[in-house]
Amino acid sequence: MTSNSPNFLLPVPATSLQIPPQAILQNGEQTLRFSLVLPTYNEANNISDIISKLSEILDTEILGEYELLVIDDNSPDRTWEIAQNLIPKYPQLRVMRRETERGLSTAVIRGWQVARGDVLGVIDADLQHPPETLLKLWREIQRGADLATASRHLDSGGVSDWSMIRRVLSRGAQLLGLVLLPEVIGRVSDPMSGYFLVRRNALAGVTMNPLGYKILIEVLGRGNIRWISEVGYVFQERQEGESKVTAKQYIEYIQHLIRLRLSLWPVERFLRFGVVGFSGVFVDMVVLYLLHDGIFNLPLTRSKIIAAEVAIINNFLWNDIWTFGDISTRQRGQRQRIKRFLKFNLICLTGLILNVALLNLLYNLLGINEYLANLMAIGLVTFWNFWINLKLSWRVTEID
Numbered sequence: 016m017t018s019n020s021p022n023f024l025l026p027v028p029a030t031s032l033q034i035p036p037q038a039i040l041q042n043g044e045q046t047l048r049f050s051l052v053l054p055t056y057n058e059a060n061n062i063s064d065i066i067s068k069l070s071e072i073l074d075t076e077i078l079g080e081y082e083l084l085v086i087d088d089n090s091p092d093r094t095w096e097i098a099q100n101l102i103p104k105y106p107q108l109r110v111m112r113r114e115t116e117r118g119l120s121t122a123v124i125r126g127w128q129v130a131r132g133d134v135l136g137v138i139d140a141d142l143q144h145p146p147e148t149l150l151k152l153w154r155e156i157q158r159g160a161d162l163a164t165a166s167r168h169l170d171s172g173g174v175s176d177w178s179m180i181r182r183v184l185s186r187g188a189q190l191l192g193l194v195l196l197p198e199v200i201g202r203v204s205d206p207m208s209g210y211f212l213v214r215r216n217a218l219a220g221v222t223m224n225p226l227g228y229k230i231l232i233e234v235l236g237r238g239n240i241r242w243i244s245e246v247g248y249v250f251q252e253r254q255e256g257e258s259k260v261t262a263k264q265y266i267e268y269i270q271h272l273i274r275l276r277l278s279l280w281p282v283e284r285f286l287r288f289g290v291v292g293f294s295g296v297f298v299d300m301v302v303l304y305l306l307h308d309g310i311f312n313l314p315l316t317r318s319k320i321i322a323a324e325v326a327i328i329n330n331f332l333w334n335d336i337w338t339f340g341d342i343s344t345r346q347r348g349q350r351q352r353i354k355r356f357l358k359f360n361l362i363c364l365t366g367l368i369l370n371v372a373l374l375n376l377l378y379n380l381l382g383i384n385e386y387l388a389n390l391m392a393i394g395l396v397t398f399w400n401f402w403i404n405l406k407l408s409w410r411v412t413e414i415d
């Protein structure tokens with residue numbers, strides 16, 4: 016059976032959920048400009064309609080340069096079979112039937128893995144995502160966006176007829192996401208959207224690890240996405256079939272947030288920062304000894320100030336070369352380095368003030384033993400120092 020024969024079903028990739036940097040082509044096949052995935056589960060009554068509408072719209076813009084990928088999870092209503100029977104009429108259509116794996120997000124990724132396009136997309140198959148919006152999204156990508164996403168929360172967007180409870184749940188989920196993953200959820204107005212296009216480049220080689228429904232969060236969290244464009248749309252009422260959302264999807268969403276949070280936390284960097292911090296303590300001690308006792312006999316306070324500054328310089332150099340080395344090389348030049356050093360110095364100084372304040376608070380107000388209190392204060396200040404330095408001194412700038 017060849018890939019052109021009507022009964023051809025796409026094999027399900029047996030690999031991990033990694034997006035290939037380049038389209039994997041069978042002999043004679045060409046790369047396409049666009050691959051749009053339609054995940055389906057029991058959409059027998061919608062599938063012909065949506066395929067026809069999408070084809071009509073895309074033919075006006077990129078005839079012969081796109082494909083539609085229906086990824087069905089062995090629907091009891093045989094959506095996959097209906098889709099398969101449409102292939103002779105729509106040669107740009109390809110169908111995958113998954114018999115073991117389940118779930119919306121992994122279906123989308125399996126589709127992208129076999130996709131031949133340079134731009135990857137996803138749309139619900141139940142016509143709740145208006146097909147007309149697709150061209151607006153496509154044009155945003157043509158303008159240079161890495162990600163173009165449809166949003167219900169822009170001026171031109173909305174939900175047609177949602178109950179109060181569903182609105183509250185949806186906004187609550189977004190709020191929870193903002194607390195747990197601000198740097199991901201905060202980048203778009205509608206992080207729950209399942210209607211978006213993304214450049215393959217932005218996901219090339221990335222291994223996805225999603226859970227449940229919200230694939231956009233995964234793309235924003237793990238992809239290399241700089242330019243984001245949003246397009247408003249109104250989420251339509253479902254005419255046929257029913258939504259698969261149950262309480263399970265909400266629980267999976269929370270699990271997904273936590274999983275992403277843990278994997279995006281810069282654990283390794285933080286450990287390096289800690290090691291450098293320790294080296295600083297050692298430097299501080301040695302310099303203090305040399306100045307105060309060893310060679311110079313300087314007074315204690317003066318010795319300590321110099322010792323602390325030497326330790327700060329020591330820490331800065333190691334952090335600049337090692338802890339944040341990958342970022343420093345992107346901000347080249349002596350001036351940039353001096354800027355980073357001055358910021359680092361300032362942050363360490365505020366850290367010191369914070370340290371003293373915390374020590375006093377814990378010891379005087381809470382009556383905690385002073386050494387234990389000092390240890391706790393140092394721990395907290397290390398977090399502070401790390402985080403603020405990451406955000407200010409070695410900030411990854413969007414343009415480099």
Ligand code: GDD
Pocket residue numbers: 053054055056057058086087088117118119122138139140141143167207208209210228250257258259260
């Ligand atoms: N392959 C596969 N496997 N497809 C699935 C599965 C699954 O387990 N579950 C759902 N789908 C398909 C549906 O057939 C439909 O095409 C699409 O995924 C969305 O599922 P719905 O059940 O219709 O979801 P919804 O309308 O309640 O929820 C939607 O909420 C968001 C609102 O912003 C999500 O689907 C988002 O895509 C949407 O944007």
Ligand code: MN
Pocket residue numbers: 139141143253258
């Ligand atoms: Mn739906």
